[in-house]
Structures are given as C-alpha cells and as structure tokens.
Amino acid sequence: MSGSLTPAADRLARFQEAYRNLDLLPLIEKRELEKFQVAYGLDLLAELQQLVEDDDSKDGKIIFSGHRGCGKSTLLAEFGRQCRDRGYFVVFFSIADSIEMSDVDHVSILFAIALNLMLEAEKASVSIPKSAKTAIDNWFAKKARIITETPLSAEVSVGFELFKLISGKLKSEASVRDEIRKEFEKKISELVAQINIIAAQIQAATQQDVLVIIDDLDKLDLAVVEEIYKKHIKALFLPGIRIIFTIPISALRETSLRSYITTESDNQIVEMPVTKTFVKGERRKDDPVPVAEAMQTLCEVLHRRIDPELLDPEIAAQIVFYSGGVLRELIRLTNVCCRICLRSLRRNPDQSALAIDPIVLAEAVKELRLDFEMQLGKVDYEILQTTYEKFLPDDPKDQKFLDLLHGLHVLEYRNDEIWYDAHPIVIDLLKRKGLI
Amino acid sequence: MPHDAEDIDLQNQNAYDDLLVAIETGVGTLSLLIAVCDDPAQRDEIIQHYEQELAPEFEAHRLTLARGEPSLKAAIAQELEKHESLRQGGKAILTITGTEQLYFLTFGEAKSEQEIFFGYLQWTREALREFRFPIILWLTHQMVANLSRKSPDFWSWRKGVFRFASRKRATVAAAEMEGVRSALKGLDLPEIDEDTLLPLEDLKALIQKTADRNPNDPLLAGLYNQMGRIYAGRLERGEAQDYRTEAARAIEYFEKAISLQAEPGQELDLANSLNWLGYLYKSQGRYSEAEALYVQALELRQRLLGEEHSAVANILNNLAGLYDSQGRYSEAEPLYVQALEMSKRLLGEDHPDVANSLNNLAGLYESQGRYSEAEPLYVQALEMSKRLLGEEHSDVATRLNNLAALYDSQGRYSEAEPLYVQALDMSKRLLGEDHPAVATSLNNLAYLYYSQGRYSEAEPLYVQALDMSKRLLGEEHPDVATRLNNLALLYESQGRYSEAEPLYVQALKNFEQQLGENHPNTVTVRENLQGLQDAMQKLQPGKASSNLL
CATH class of the missing domain: 3.40.50 (Rossmann fold)
Structure with a gap:
C-alpha cells in the first residue's frame, strides 16, 4: 500500500498511523487486542x-x-x-x-x-x-x-x-x-x-x-x-x-x-503494581540499569504500535524510563512525540528520515512536566522531596500524599516491601527547581 | 509557569499546529483535546482560525454547557440529536466554551456548577467513547489546574493540552515605581491568596443575591472587601482587562466595605479594608490620603492585636514605603527597621516577608545614597527570594532589578546590564508585554544605556516606557512624570533642547500636583528645567547641572 508513496509521504503516513495506534483508551475490543496486546x-x-x-x-x-x-x-x-x-x-x-x-x-x-x-x-x-x-x-x-x-x-x-x-x-x-x-x-x-x-x-x-x-x-x-x-x-x-x-x-x-x-x-x-522498570535506588545512579524483563515488555508495547524506524530502541528505552512503568503514561509520552514529529512534517514535509530523537523527546517531556507542575503546591513539593530521598513519605496516610499517589506524581512499587518514588518526570521537575 | 523562556508567539504557533495535528490525525476516534487560554477574545480568534482552516472537510460545531447541569456528555449528545451528519459519523470538530462562566459557589445547592461539571467529566468519560470526534474543551489556566485535580480520570484520558499564552495581558500594577531606581518595593500583601478567593462572577452574583434579599445584610461588608481584593489581585498579577477601570472598581468596593465596617465589632475587618485602600491610593499617587488610612489601620491593629504581630509589621512596612516614596526618609527608616526585626522574630530569618523587608530597607538606603549599606541587603533579599520562591518569580525579577539599579547608581555598568536584561525578560514572561513593571524595567535599562552614553539605544526604550506608563497608569501618575524627566534629560544631553523643555515642564507640573512642592523629585525636576533654560539662554550646548531622578 505504501509502495506508491514518496518517502516523505510515507513517513507522514507512518507517523499518523503510530499516532492513532497510540491511543490511551484501554484495550477492550478484539481487533485492538489482536493488534496491540502484549502479555503482561x-x-x-x-x-x-x-x-x-x-x-x-x-x-x-x-x-x-x-x-x-x-x-x-x-x-x-x-x-x-x-x-x-x-x-x-x-x-x-x-x-x-x-x-x-x-x-x-x-x-x-x-x-x-x-x-x-x-x-x-x-x-x-x-x-x-x-x-x-x-x-x-x-x-x-x-x-x-x-x-x-x-x-x-x-x-x-x-x-x-x-x-x-x-x-x-x-x-x-x-x-x-x-x-x-x-x-x-x-x-x-x-x-x-x-x-x-x-x-x-x-x-x-x-x-x-x-x-x-x-x-x-x-x-x-x-x-x-x-x-x-x-x-x-x-x-x-x-x-x-x-x-x-x-x-x-x-x-x-x-x-x-x-x-x-x-x-x-x-x-x-x-x-x-506499576511495572518496576528499575529496582529500588537504581534510578539514583548515574548509569541506571533497568530490569531487563520489564523493559522488554514495555518496549514491546511500544513496538506493537509504532514503526521501529520512527523510534530507535535507545529512545524507546528512554521513553520507558520517563514513563515510570505506567502503561498509559508510556503511551501518552510516545503519542506526544509523534504529534511533535507530525507538526514538524506539517511545516516541512520533506523530511523522509524524520524519527523521534532526543530533542523531540525532551519537548514531549517538557509538555508533560507542565501538566504535573500545574497541580503542585508548596506542601506537595516537601512531600515529594522526602519521598524522593527516603523512598517513603513522612506520613503515608496524609491526604496530600494520597492525592499525589492518585495523581501519579508518586508511584508505588513493590517487591518484598512497598516503596515509593516520585514519577521520573516529577523528579526532573524537582531537579530543575533545585529541590533535590 | 505556562510559558517558559520561549517566545510567546512561537509557543502559540506550536500549540496551534499541535492542535491541528491532533484534530487531523485523530479523526474517527475520540480525542479529548484541552485548549487553555485566559483571554476570551484571543480564544475566539483561535477557534475561528482552525474552523476556517479545517473547513469544508470538517464540519464545525460550537457548544456551550448548560448552566445548572453542565454535562459535557449531555451537551454533545444534544448536538448529535440535532445533526444527522454527526450521527452518521461525518468528519467534525466539537468546540466547547463557556466553562469559565460556571459558578464556583453553591448558592444553597449541594454542589456548585463547577463541581457538577468536574464530577460529570470524571464519571462520564467512559460514555464519551461513543463520540468519535475531536472534542476541544476550552479552559482557563485556573480551570485546567482544577480539572486535573478534580476529574483525574478524565484528565488521564486527555490527548493533549494546548496552552496559549495571552499576547496582551492588559494589565496591572501595583508595586511602587518611582524614581529611575524604581525599587518596586514589595508591599506586604499577605491577604492576596487567589486560591481562597471566589471567582469574580460568583462573587458578583452572590453580592447581588445577598443585597436583593436584604440591603443591610451584615455579610455585605465582607463581600465588598473580597470583591476589592479580587480586583486588587488582578491588578497585582497583571490580569486586569483595563487597569484604570479595575483600579477604580477596587477602590470603590473598599470604600463601600469601609462605610459598612464602621460599626463596632468589625475593627479588624475595617483595618484590613483600610490597609488595602491605602495601598491602592498609594499606587495611584494619592499619598496623603493613603497615609491617613495606613495610620488608622496601624492604630486599630496595634490596639486589637498588640504591638507584636505580623499584621502590625505588615502595616509598618506599608507606611514606611509610603514615606519613602514621599522622600520622608528619616520617618521611613525606623519603621522599616521595626518591621524587619519584628518579622524576623515572628517568622524566622528565612521567610518571603523578611526578604521583602530587607529589600525595602535596602531601597531606602539607596535613595539616601548609602550604597554600601544597601548592597548586602539587596543581595541577601535576592538569594532568599530565589531559594524560597524559585528562580522564576516576580519577586525575583524585582530584586534583580533593584540590585542592577544599585550597581548602575555606583557606575558598575557591566554588572548592572545583565541583571537588568534578566529582570526585563522575566517580567515580560511573567506579567506580559504590557505591564507597569515591564515599563519600569525598560526605563531602567534605558537609563543604564544613557549613563554609558549609548543614547541611540536608550531613546526607544524610554519612549516605550513612557507610552506604556501613560496608557496603563494615566497621565497623572508620578511614574509618568519620572519617565518624562528621564526622556527630557536624554534629549538635553543630545542637545535637543526644544524637545526637552516641554517634557520637563509637564513632569514638574505633575510632581508638584502629586507629590508637592518640596518632594525631592519635584526639586530635582525644577533644577533640571532651570538648568536647561539657563543653557538655552546662553545658547550653550552641553549638559547643565541636570539631575536624574
């Protein structure tokens, strides 16, 4: 079908398809399931x-x-x-x-x-x-x-x-x-x-x-x-x-x-639980090593929906990193990346080799960071800071903390014990604010 | 902040293109697109723009939510009833506006309209799946933050948030800005807390309902006070559609509140209204009226709350700021010092109010030429504000500006320039292009260029600052006189005497009326004018003994 398309038009079509595939709604219908489902x-x-x-x-x-x-x-x-x-x-x-x-x-x-x-x-x-x-x-x-x-x-x-x-x-x-x-x-x-x-x-x-x-x-x-x-x-x-x-x-x-x-x-x-992409504390390291199986599953989720040519495995891994292991956020972030590329193609259609690169990803992360930031007040930052430092808030029953959990600012992970961490994009935000 | 370092136009163009991409690519599926814009006129322009651009391929539908039962789903279902083409699944875009008009108050019902709206969104998003269209929901920045908290599941289904920055935030003002140094001394306004104030429309309606039922309702005074605070807050934050009108409104409401609060038992409320009204008068340059109000408020608070109280420190600061503006430096200093010490005792060394007090005291020293005393205080205030409020905050911009002005006064131009430029950029980002604080920043940068003899760079900035001040603050505002003087000085330095003279004359007239015959600014301008006239008489070019303000 794409045989008759010019390389640039083909790129556009592939990005459009990826954008549509990266829908946030749960997979319920059989057709979607067959196409996108990844065993997890x-x-x-x-x-x-x-x-x-x-x-x-x-x-x-x-x-x-x-x-x-x-x-x-x-x-x-x-x-x-x-x-x-x-x-x-x-x-x-x-x-x-x-x-x-x-x-x-x-x-x-x-x-x-x-x-x-x-x-x-x-x-x-x-x-x-x-x-x-x-x-x-x-x-x-x-x-x-x-x-x-x-x-x-x-x-x-x-x-x-x-x-x-x-x-x-x-x-x-x-x-x-x-x-x-x-x-x-x-x-x-x-x-x-x-x-x-x-x-x-x-x-x-x-x-x-x-x-x-x-x-x-x-x-x-x-x-x-x-x-x-x-x-x-x-x-x-x-x-x-x-x-x-x-x-x-x-x-x-x-x-x-x-x-x-x-x-x-x-x-x-x-x-x-949220898919644990990193073991506790690993994210704090300079060169964190992900949990291979989780990483593979989440990358698989992406590659069911987006052409590998548009998304380099390296960038896919970074997207997984920023998703914190939350499926919908994974899809959302990739979807935003596609939208940014589509915008770029709209302005300049002759980009037959356009792919999601680190600049695109950074812009997408920024957009989601704004979404997170908008909801936060002073007390929230304090709770986030503590959670980041100790993998646990001072008071896990505090309503403010529960709200942060509810809003995905804080994610709960578990193996033998329950531990918490700020969402990777929120961590990014805390760093920018000089709080951590 | 909704807009980062990006240029506003670029941000808006990106948001617009992103929105188009999302509409076009998401065709045939449900796409919940959240568009954010505070300015209704700009919003309508954008809507019209995309509707035209997407026509005739996409059929455009505009919906408003029903008051009372503001259900997004119901509104869309109704539209479907009306249009066969929509039911057939034709290409269409649904634009929803009017959310900003929903009441925040309950009016005796179990839930307010906003709560109902958010509740419906949270719950009916499943049902929205059947609508296979792009749905563009327009919200204000304030609403979108609420929505994300109150309808978290709807929020998690958003296909994108498209933020449009207001091009022109017809503006505000508030802090003080006199003198080239325009210290923008932070006034203590702890009462402004937008989260706890009702939206304007809600409050208007509430006042109407309350007054209709009982014109002497004891609740009215508080409502008027709150109304005044909303307007004052809008002025402060640069959200006023028309600065002068809204400033007049704010004054009117506080005056109404005060007339009702004269009854016994309401003294603290009265003090609050007096403080606010004093602040507004001062920002209008009505200094003597402001003084009487501040003094009255101070007495009330001292009597009712005791000498040692943050509300007392607050008024001391404001009163000192007023004296400072009037050149009554010796009266201002002990008050500033008293306020600073009290704030430290009550709030600790590290607190935005303490930073504010430090800043104010530094400004006073600077006005008196006590530069070496001023600098460490300014630096301390800047550091503290950055740490407590974040790098991107209007207080930080003000502090940068003040420190720059100090360096400028000392001839430390190379240190001053980058600080001015940073302050100007930040003010524009935070407050919009059109704002008294931006005018001040422009003025200050122009003065720096002037000091260095970079006249051609200084002139356009001065002119821009002057125009902006006139427009935003009115011809009578002392800031306008300051700008007139400064521009005149520049012309004089360039030997353009005939252009300079009328500007001095206007500035002098203004200062005499607003600040009095003996205010330092008045004296300075008088000397400047005299110097110019002497020079003109001798037909001798060159600089006279002019003094900058």
Whole structure:
C-alpha cells in the first residue's frame, strides 16, 4: 500500500498511523487486542485465576486495585476473556456505564449487577423458562417503575428491549435511581435474592459458573468509596456468586478501610503494581540499569504500535524510563512525540528520515512536566522531596500524599516491601527547581 | 509557569499546529483535546482560525454547557440529536466554551456548577467513547489546574493540552515605581491568596443575591472587601482587562466595605479594608490620603492585636514605603527597621516577608545614597527570594532589578546590564508585554544605556516606557512624570533642547500636583528645567547641572 508513496509521504503516513495506534483508551475490543496486546501481568492473571478456581464456595469476592493507567481495565478484560474460555459465564461491566456517579451506592451497584446479569443472559441467548423469564421481567419493570408505560400484556413483546430501557433509565434518570434506592434500602435481602435467582437461572441453563467483574469502581471519589466499602461491604458481598470489585489504590492505603476489606474479602486482595522498570535506588545512579524483563515488555508495547524506524530502541528505552512503568503514561509520552514529529512534517514535509530523537523527546517531556507542575503546591513539593530521598513519605496516610499517589506524581512499587518514588518526570521537575 | 523562556508567539504557533495535528490525525476516534487560554477574545480568534482552516472537510460545531447541569456528555449528545451528519459519523470538530462562566459557589445547592461539571467529566468519560470526534474543551489556566485535580480520570484520558499564552495581558500594577531606581518595593500583601478567593462572577452574583434579599445584610461588608481584593489581585498579577477601570472598581468596593465596617465589632475587618485602600491610593499617587488610612489601620491593629504581630509589621512596612516614596526618609527608616526585626522574630530569618523587608530597607538606603549599606541587603533579599520562591518569580525579577539599579547608581555598568536584561525578560514572561513593571524595567535599562552614553539605544526604550506608563497608569501618575524627566534629560544631553523643555515642564507640573512642592523629585525636576533654560539662554550646548531622578 505504501509502495506508491514518496518517502516523505510515507513517513507522514507512518507517523499518523503510530499516532492513532497510540491511543490511551484501554484495550477492550478484539481487533485492538489482536493488534496491540502484549502479555503482561501474567503472574497477576495467574493469581486471579487461582483465587477464582480455588474458590470452593463459588461465591468468593475479590478486590482488585492498582494505579491509574497501569493497565487494570485491559488486564481485567483479558482476565474476563480467559475465564470465558475456561467455561465461566462472565459478566463484565463498567459501573460508569450503568449509573450516574453521584448516585453510586451499594444499592445501585447491586441493582446494576442484577441488570447486567440479565443483559448478558439476553446477549448470550440463555434460555430461561418462559414463566421464570416473565416473572423476572415483571420484577424489573415494577421496580424500575416501567410498568405504567408498558402494560403487562405488552411486556413479552417488549422482551429484549426491556433491559436496555431500564439500563438507559438507570443511567439518565435520577428519579428512577431514587425509587430503587428507597425500595431496597431497607430490603437489601430482596435485591440480593433476585440476583441469586437470576444467577441460578443462568447457571442452570448454561451449566457455567457466573463470574461478575465490575470495572471503574476505582474512579469514584475517595469519600464515596469509603462510604460504600466501609458501611456496606457486607451487603455488597451478599450475592452468592463470584464477584471482582475494583477499588482505588489510595483507598487501600487507608488502614482502617483496608482492614475491613481484608476481613470481609478473606484477604482476597489483588494489587496491580506499576511495572518496576528499575529496582529500588537504581534510578539514583548515574548509569541506571533497568530490569531487563520489564523493559522488554514495555518496549514491546511500544513496538506493537509504532514503526521501529520512527523510534530507535535507545529512545524507546528512554521513553520507558520517563514513563515510570505506567502503561498509559508510556503511551501518552510516545503519542506526544509523534504529534511533535507530525507538526514538524506539517511545516516541512520533506523530511523522509524524520524519527523521534532526543530533542523531540525532551519537548514531549517538557509538555508533560507542565501538566504535573500545574497541580503542585508548596506542601506537595516537601512531600515529594522526602519521598524522593527516603523512598517513603513522612506520613503515608496524609491526604496530600494520597492525592499525589492518585495523581501519579508518586508511584508505588513493590517487591518484598512497598516503596515509593516520585514519577521520573516529577523528579526532573524537582531537579530543575533545585529541590533535590 | 505556562510559558517558559520561549517566545510567546512561537509557543502559540506550536500549540496551534499541535492542535491541528491532533484534530487531523485523530479523526474517527475520540480525542479529548484541552485548549487553555485566559483571554476570551484571543480564544475566539483561535477557534475561528482552525474552523476556517479545517473547513469544508470538517464540519464545525460550537457548544456551550448548560448552566445548572453542565454535562459535557449531555451537551454533545444534544448536538448529535440535532445533526444527522454527526450521527452518521461525518468528519467534525466539537468546540466547547463557556466553562469559565460556571459558578464556583453553591448558592444553597449541594454542589456548585463547577463541581457538577468536574464530577460529570470524571464519571462520564467512559460514555464519551461513543463520540468519535475531536472534542476541544476550552479552559482557563485556573480551570485546567482544577480539572486535573478534580476529574483525574478524565484528565488521564486527555490527548493533549494546548496552552496559549495571552499576547496582551492588559494589565496591572501595583508595586511602587518611582524614581529611575524604581525599587518596586514589595508591599506586604499577605491577604492576596487567589486560591481562597471566589471567582469574580460568583462573587458578583452572590453580592447581588445577598443585597436583593436584604440591603443591610451584615455579610455585605465582607463581600465588598473580597470583591476589592479580587480586583486588587488582578491588578497585582497583571490580569486586569483595563487597569484604570479595575483600579477604580477596587477602590470603590473598599470604600463601600469601609462605610459598612464602621460599626463596632468589625475593627479588624475595617483595618484590613483600610490597609488595602491605602495601598491602592498609594499606587495611584494619592499619598496623603493613603497615609491617613495606613495610620488608622496601624492604630486599630496595634490596639486589637498588640504591638507584636505580623499584621502590625505588615502595616509598618506599608507606611514606611509610603514615606519613602514621599522622600520622608528619616520617618521611613525606623519603621522599616521595626518591621524587619519584628518579622524576623515572628517568622524566622528565612521567610518571603523578611526578604521583602530587607529589600525595602535596602531601597531606602539607596535613595539616601548609602550604597554600601544597601548592597548586602539587596543581595541577601535576592538569594532568599530565589531559594524560597524559585528562580522564576516576580519577586525575583524585582530584586534583580533593584540590585542592577544599585550597581548602575555606583557606575558598575557591566554588572548592572545583565541583571537588568534578566529582570526585563522575566517580567515580560511573567506579567506580559504590557505591564507597569515591564515599563519600569525598560526605563531602567534605558537609563543604564544613557549613563554609558549609548543614547541611540536608550531613546526607544524610554519612549516605550513612557507610552506604556501613560496608557496603563494615566497621565497623572508620578511614574509618568519620572519617565518624562528621564526622556527630557536624554534629549538635553543630545542637545535637543526644544524637545526637552516641554517634557520637563509637564513632569514638574505633575510632581508638584502629586507629590508637592518640596518632594525631592519635584526639586530635582525644577533644577533640571532651570538648568536647561539657563543653557538655552546662553545658547550653550552641553549638559547643565541636570539631575536624574
């Protein structure tokens, strides 16, 4: 296809393609996965798999956590597929697609589970006995106050559309969410019973165990997360099926909350660490040597998306260095580099050998440095300084520190112990300010 | 800082081209592009520019967020409803403006509009995936910092941040600038803390609502005070759209506040308003009015807070600065010393306020020709400011400028020049091209050239500084008289007597009115004019006994 292009036009086309490939969104669709997926987090997948498989009670709850942009959603989606292949009936959904954020609470999460079970069952054409199906339909219609619009007689014909309709209402209409909350607040057991009934129908029809994965619960405000997990964790864990919940990593650093969750989940907490590109302290050396395996994986991620001619392995390694091991930041930085090259080609199209060089990388790093810098105040700098010096802040529970963790200014790494470091671009910033 | 050493035009051109590349290359996918610009007129120009450049290939859509329910997703969904072409997935760009108008206050609701907006962004970004267009969200610098904190997940999906620096920040002023040395003595203004002040529009609306409900509401005085501080802060930071108008507004609001704060029990608030109003009067050259206010505020604070208090030190400094400006050096010195000692005791040796006090005292010594006493204080203040505030800070620019001026006065030109140039560049970067502090820097550099006999280099800088001061501060401001005098002096040195004379005359008239007959500046200009006239009478070229200010 590129045979007819001039070398310069070909360069432009390659950069454009790389730019498009370097998209920040998680890999969910099959096409993207086939093209870009790099095996990573294999041990995590194995860990999750083991927790699911070894769960004789068949209703284990797993808490999954990790830094923003470290690849949680992509990994969970991959895990979902693997489980499907192993014969589980997997229901994977994003809470953000189901409910308005301000209204997320334990009731709406449970209702969303019930609803998504049905949606998935419809999609997979699970054959539920007609009478049972009608009863379930009626239950939903009644609870979601759909009944007035679709008289009972019409319900069967509404059929497939019913759950989409409810799903739409749940997302967009506060009154519906209010009704549901009022309805179930004092009757959680009824809602849980319904979930269990649906799950039982599905398991009976498909002979598969149900596994629910709820993504994006970690996007909630910390206060909401606390409310949900602290006060209502028992309710959330009531359904008799396997469920994987997500939670922000900063919430897990809150000790009292962690102890609740540890107890209730029977210590089934899986944390996805940032890819450790350097061992502790190595970054401080003049000539740091990266962890070979991690480096290789991350470079592989890049080379799936960008033509090696545009990105020299040496520069790729530097990009990995600046990413701190966070996948989304890795992609972002490379994307910005491509954009700078595209700008350069726009002004001067005759650069048939243009590639990402150290100058381009420096400009891209500067752009991201501004993004980081903008959020920082005096106290933040002090915390960052200490974290840089001691690999640990003075007070890991300090809200300011948790915010820095949340904003990726500070990254958490682990092997036997947990240690922290400032994001490499933030380190750059601290150096420029003469703070370290 | 949003703009580094780069030239503003280059930065803006890069940002613009980056934005175009992101739009063109990201076609067919969701691209969340965040464009940042503080000046609405400039922003609209940029939008128009890219819309034209991308037409007809891309269909341009402009959206504003609904007040009350400012959801980005809802706004886009609505636009899709309206346009078949968008639903068909045609090439289009969606530009979203109006975020800066969202209220920060809650007005009794559970959440403010801004909070709702950020909440929606954080949560609905998943739902945005279905919109396969470039979405260009325009924000101000202040908003973008908030967004990154309050909608971290949306933020992490950004495809780029495109920062446009304001070409002209119609400006400000504040610190003092008299004399060629224009010490720009830092005033203590600890009350300016932009993070804690409400946005202007919010506050206006709040005042309106409060006054509508009860014109005598006890809360109004505080609101007026805050309004005055917002305007004063804008003046200080170079954000005022029109310096003179906003300065007048600031004064008006403080006067309103003061009239309401005369009631017993509000003395401290009153002192605060008096201090601010004094500061504003002083920056307008209304020295005697400022003095009365400062004295009153000082008495109130001493009575209510005790002699030893940072708020007392603050006013001592301001009052001393006022005396200094008026040439009342012997009255200024003990006050400066007192303020400096008190700040050290209360805040420790290492503190921006201490740096400020050192700087002020140095300026006073310099005014009196006590150069050897001034230098170590200036150097100390500069070092401290750099360390505490970072290299790139308006205080640092001021200190550089002051030290340079000192060297200049001592004839140490080669040491002075690089400091002046650095100060000028930094002021331009931080405050914009059009700013009283920039005018001062220009003036100072011009004076340096003049001192070295580099007249042709000095003239354009003087003219520029004069024009800028007139425009920003008004014809009556003492700074303008200073600039007039300096330019006249240059002309005189070049033998251009007929051009010099009217400038001296104007400068003298101005100083007599603003500073009084006996102010050192007035005396100097009078002597200069006299010298010129003598020279003209004798038709004898060459320099008379002129004195620079």
